[in-house]
Amino acid sequence: MTKDTSVLVLANHSDAGRFERHYGPLADVTHGTRLLCLNADARVENAETTVVPTFGHHYLGLFLLSAWALYEGYRGEYDAVVSVSLFPYGCLALALKALYGYPAHLGIIGIDLDHHADAWYGALPRRLFHLFDTLSVPGPTHVEKLHGLGHAPERVCVLTNAVDVETYVPAADEERVYDYVWVGRFSPEKDPLLFVEALAVLDRAGEGFRAAMLGSGRLEGELRDRIEEYGLAGSVDLPGWVDSPIEYYHRSRVFVSTSRRDALPLTLIEAMSSGLACVAPPVGSIPDVVEDGHNAVLLAERDPETVAETLRGLRADPGRTDRLGERATAVRSEFSYASAREDWRRIVGLLVERY
Numbered sequence: 001m002t003k004d005t006s007v008l009v010l011a012n013h014s015d016a017g018r019f020e021r022h023y024g025p026l027a028d029v030t031h032g033t034r035l036l037c038l039n040a041d042a043r044v045e046n047a048e049t050t051v052v053p054t055f056g057h058h059y060l061g062l063f064l065l066s067a068w069a070l071y072e073g074y075r076g077e078y079d080a081v082v083s084v085s086l087f088p089y090g091c092l093a094l095a096l097k098a099l100y101g102y103p104a105h106l107g108i109i110g111i112d113l114d115h116h117a118d119a120w121y122g123a124l125p126r127r128l129f130h131l132f133d134t135l136s137v138p139g140p141t142h143v144e145k146l147h148g149l150g151h152a153p154e155r156v157c158v159l160t161n162a163v164d165v166e167t168y169v170p171a172a173d174e175e176r177v178y179d180y181v182w183v184g185r186f187s188p189e190k191d192p193l194l195f196v197e198a199l200a201v202l203d204r205a206g207e208g209f210r211a212a213m214l215g216s217g218r219l220e221g222e223l224r225d226r227i228e229e230y231g232l233a234g235s236v237d238l239p240g241w242v243d244s245p246i247e248y249y250h251r252s253r254v255f256v257s258t259s260r261r262d263a264l265p266l267t268l269i270e271a272m273s274s275g276l277a278c279v280a281p282p283v284g285s286i287p288d289v290v291e292d293g294h295n296a297v298l299l300a301e302r303d304p305e306t307v308a309e310t311l312r313g314l315r316a317d318p319g320r321t322d323r324l325g326e327r328a329t330a331v332r333s334e335f336s337y338a339s340a341r342e343d344w345r346r347i348v349g350l351l352v353e354r355y
Contacts, residue, residue: 004031005030005031005079005080005348005351005352006030006031006032006033006034006077006078006079007026007030007032007033007034007078007079007080007081007082007348008034008036008069008072008073008078008080008081008082008096008102009023009026009033009034009035009036009047009081009082009083009084010036010037010065010069010081010082010083010084010089010092010093011023011035011037011082011083011084011085011089011107012037012038012039012042012085012089013037013039013042014039014185015241015243016039016041016042016043016243017243017244018266019035019037019039019042019043019044019049020043020044020045021162021163021164021266021337022084022107022162023035023044023047024044024045024046024047024337025162025337025340025341025343025344026047026082026344026348027044027045027046027047028046028337028341028344029341029344029345029348030344030348032048032077033046033047033048034047034048034049034050034072034078035047035048035049035050036050036052036065036068036069036072037049037050037051037052037065038051038052038054038058038061038062038065039051050068052064052065052068062088065092066088066092066095069092069096070095070096070099073096073099073100073102074100076100078102079102079103079351079352080102080103080104080105080133080348080351080352081093081096081097081102081103081104081105082104082105082107083104083105083106083107084106084107084109085107085109085111085112086106086108086112086116086125086128086129087112087116087125090104090106090112090128090132091128093105093106093132094128094131094132097131097133103133103134103351103352104131104132104133105132105133105134105135105136105347105351106129106132106134106135106136107135107136107159108129108135108136108137108142108146108263109263110189110261110262110263110264110283110284111189111261112125113137113142113145113146113263114261114263114283114284115261117129117149126149129146129149129151130150130151132155133155133350133351134155134156134157134347134350134351135151135155135156135157136156136157136158136159136343136347137156137157137158137159137263137285138158138159138160138161138263138264138284138285138288139158139264139284139285139288139289140158140285140288141284141285141287141288142263142284142285143156143158154350155350157343157346157347157350158343159340159343159344159347160334160335160336160339160340160343161263161264161266161269161335162335162336162337162339162340163266163269163270163273163335163336164337165273165332165335165336165337167244167246168246168249168270168273168274168332169246169273169274169275170274170275170325170329171249171250171251171274171275174250174251175251176251176252176253177210177251177252178210178211178212178237178248178251178252178253179209179210179211179252179253179254179311179315180195180199180209180210180211180212180252180253180254180255180256180311181211181212181213181214181245181248181249181252181254181255181256181271181276182195182211182212182213182214182215182255182256182257182258183213183214183215183242183245183248183255183267183270183271184214184215184257184259184265184267185215185216185217186215186216186217186218186219186220186223187217187218187219188219188260189259189260189261189262190215190217190258190259190260190262191258191259191260191302192213192215192219192223192258193219193222193223193226194258194302194303194304194307195211195213195256195258195307196213196223196226196227196230196232196236197226197304197307198256198258198304198305198307198308198311199211199230199232199235199236199308200230200232200304201304201305201307201308202308202311202312203230203231203232203235205308205312207312207315208235209235209315210235210236210237211235211236211237212236212237212238212239212248212252213236213237213238214239214240214241214242214245214248215240215241216240216241223238224238245267245270246270246274249270249271249274249276250274252276253276253277253314253315253321254276254277254278254279254311254314254315254321255267255268255271255272255276255277255278255279256278256279256280256307256311257278257279257280257281257286258281258302258307259280259281259283259284260281260283260302261283261284262281262283262284262286263284263285264284264285264286264288264289265280265286268280268286268289268296269289269331269335271328272289272295272296272328272329272331273328273329273331273332273335274329275325275326275328275329276325276328277296277297277314277320277321277322277324277325277328278290278296278297278324278328279296279297279299279307279310279311279314280296280297280298280299281298281299281302282298282299286298289331294324294327295324295327295328295330295331296324296328297310297314297324
């Protein structure tokens with residue numbers, strides 16, 4: 001059924017590599033997929049990609065993208081509209097549904113359900129969720145939350161946050177240069193400063209280590225200042241944003257996530273697939289993947305002392321660290337592109353039924 005279906009995708013990501021990961025499996029199961037976005041580096045194999053210029057102004061780009069989407073909807077060449085992130089792309093998908101009758105899908109990311117839906121204005125996003133024909137979330141925890149908001153089970157799907165399991169493989173005999181690696185946006189929700197605070201606790205206790213923090217973002221200046229303030233410049237490498245961090249996973253012993261809020265971080269799945277022992281907070285759908293003490297470690301509290309003590313415990317027991325990494329690789333069978341293709345096949349099938 002889905003092979004005869006054409007889909008318009010409205011989305012954007014700061015990391016160009018996420019386009020292929022998220023929409024490549026969709027393009028594989030449809031007759032035609034067109035992606036409208038603002039990222040000049042966006043590419044999706046088997047899909048047509050239209051990059052809308054921003055001329056250096058994000059909001060101008062959003063205006064032009066909206067106009068372009070309205071034109072694409074007017075042409076009437078699509079069977080459904082797929083969007084990721086309620087504001088603004090989901091709202092634009094709902095506009096196309098209202099104007100042209102396209103069934104609309106929303107891929108809910110962490111901030112939509114874990115922040116917007118609970119904020120003082122939460123009645124609006126909760127109402128908008130009900131206007132979509134299908135919704136997808138990264139795991140059972142968010143499925144249950146949507147059920148609690150009154151969404152029918154047949155409208156809510158789990159969409160695999162897939163990784164390229166041929167790229168993210170366990171290392172053979174790489175030298176483990178880094179004790180700890182942190183990967184993500186330097187943004188408040190990812191809370192990279194918490195990781196630095198935890199490293200400072202270890203340093204004050206006289207424990208030597210090497211760490212790498214891969215990423216960029218608006219907290220970068222403050223992050224660098226904090227590292228200098230704590231005298232950690234010689235212990236923490238900042239290589240910037242790395243599109244494919246497999247080399248750093250292979251050269252590290254433990255992956256650390258410190259997010260305040262997250263859906264299911266792709267970096268966590270990458271690290272687990274690569275055979276790293278992982279430490280992460282129990283936010284979003286992370287507990288759906290992490291079996292605490294079996295394939296990774298869930299932080300009991302999200303504070304510097306708890307993070308430091310968790311890292312200290314892993315370093316003191318290399319055998320446990322190795323076992324966690326070995327068991328973590330089981331995610332490879334669940335979070336592959338093949339799994340994502342099956343999820344998209346189901347979602348598009350449900351959309352077509354409503355057309």
